[in-house]
Amino acid sequence: MTKWIPNIDAEGAPLYLALADAIERDVFSGTLAPATRLPTHRDLADELGVNVSTVTRGYAEAERRNLVASTVGRGTFVSVDAVTSTSMVSFEPHSPGLIEMGLATPMPHLDPDLNEALRTISRRKNPERFLRYSDPRGLAEHRDIGAELVRLYGMPATGDDLIVTAGSQHGLSTTLSAVFKPGDRIATDALTYPGFKALAASMGVRLCPVAMDENGMIPEALEMACRQREVKGLYLLPHMQNPTTICMPYDRKVALAAVAEKHHLTIIEDDAYAFLQDGELLPVSALLPEQSIFIAGISKMVGAGLRVGFLRVPEQHRTVFAQSILNSMWMVPALNVEIITKWIADGEVAAARKRKCTEARQRGELARSILDCGKLHLSGCGFFGWWELPESWSGVAFESAASKAGVNVFSAEKFVVGDADAPQALRVALSGAEHVEDLERGLKILRDLARNP
Known part of the structure; x- marks a missing residue:
């Protein structure tokens, strides 16, 4: 001391x-x-x-x-992150030629054809209906199609269960305003999504870091946090944890659900990258559906600029969630949701997912072949990797050195919650550079820096 x-x-x-x-x-x-x-x-x-x-x-x-x-x-x-910006986006212009390997963009060049979608909508008898005020929860037909997407994430849902949001980040803000109040505590992984950290701080909600291992959040550590503090919620990213890429096994999900049930925690499950995993998924929320808010984001899959997402909300919370949407923006623009749900129904989303997974796997193999020092963790066809650096580097020092060398990356400190320890690691985005040639050049710059501290 x-x-x-x-x-x-x-x-x-x-x-x-x-x-x-x-x-x-x-x-x-x-x-x-x-x-x-x-x-x-x-x-x-x-x-x-x-x-x-x-x-x-x-x-x-x-x-x-x-x-x-x-x-x-x-x-x-x-706090370890007290002087580290949690923002994933800089409002200052990048230096000319800076290679983006911090922000994990959803490779928009592989999205469905927007021109074709707009032409199809314009040929309908009443496209002007999308210019009117509508139900804050979203149009019924849009929620029915959205439920198809939510079920692909492994979460049982019908259209009546859903609230349409302006993307996952809006879904998170809606959840915090509808369910929590300033001063409430939410347990999170010791390393977690910076956007949630910033949002919680702006709304006066406190985050409690919970220790992790190779399978994700440790149930015994969550139990201890609940005993020591008055924890109200639990924020999880179980199928491709951001930033560590961990995919939580079944028994770990069951154990965490048991702790959440015992302590009456409201689960906020943010499965933004789950679609990148192969095989069937089982969300933690599926084990405790009446205690869980399940966020099925689509921006990482298609149409990030359209800002559409779907929340699966327990019945007892639906009215207050609808009111929160009404208070914040009245409703998500129906035209945007129409485009997204058309792509879901027409199979365009599934086709885009296949294209992006194929390219992400190729980029992952490239990263494995180049980053041969330290330890690189990749999951499925992920858009980013978690790189444990050689002992001579801290994350913050490497991020600064990489920026000077022309590569933007995010150090572990950006993801640390509260007083949790910051590992010597980086999150390396593999999808930020549109061209593979730029990604390869950026990876080689990172490798050379790591070899020569």
Whole structure:
């Protein structure tokens, strides 16, 4: 534990906010490094001459800002990702020639023909119906076809079970606003999707990191988190975990479902990359359908720019979910959903999936042949790999060096939740570069960097 004593400027602000401001200032100045353990509430209160409750409130405010993470029995630590951007997209222009191997794009050049879909819709008798206000849940015929897609993910569903959303990210925000409130805690993998981290932080929902092994989240660790904290939800990506590529085996799903049932956790299952897996799938949500929100995203498969997704929602939550959609955007544009559901019904989605899986496998084999140092994890025909770096590199240092060398990649720190440890690893996107030649050049740059620290 460090002997850190903050310099508090409380003029015009409550003491607890001044303490949180001091933590924020020292974190971003580098005075407090990631994973630094802060003084106990009692010790800091004694040093500052304030009430313990003031320190408790200050630490809580710092945790709300994602600056620190507290664990019962361990203490309060500076979050590993406190100074790491969780954004998957930079709003600054890339340097000319930068090879994109951070963002896992869905290879849009292999999508179905949009011109043909628009021509077909325009020839209908009443295409203007898609310009009107409609049911916030989505049109009934669209939900019926969407249920076909959800069932392909292994989740039983009918049209009545579904809510149409503007993509998976909107599905996540709708779920958080409909089911959770600020201050609630959701258990996640210790490494998880940064978009969910950012969304939870923006809505005041706290994430509890749960330890993982080669099969995904450890049920005993989830049980411990539920005993130590008042956990309300469980966020899972079981079929191609982002970023580690782990595909959770059946017995692990059953064990996690048992813990979720015991502690009445609402499961949020985000199966964005499940379609890349071969064979039949069994979502954790299928084991506890009345406790689960199942997100069947389609943007990673086709039509990312159309922003369409489907939520399978238990009956008791459907009204509040519909109200949340209404409050946020009234309804997802019906024309966009019409295009997507037409492609599902016509078999275009299945054909696009086949094309993308074929190319993804080829790109994966290329990555295996080039990244011959460290340890590369790939799953099925995945759009990204998880690369454990040689010991001489940290993820952050490698990401910076790769950027200077002309390649954009994402370090493990971007995916870390709270005070969980950041492994020496990178997520390497294989689908970000449109041309295989660019991907090959980027992989060779990464390999050469890893060999020569």
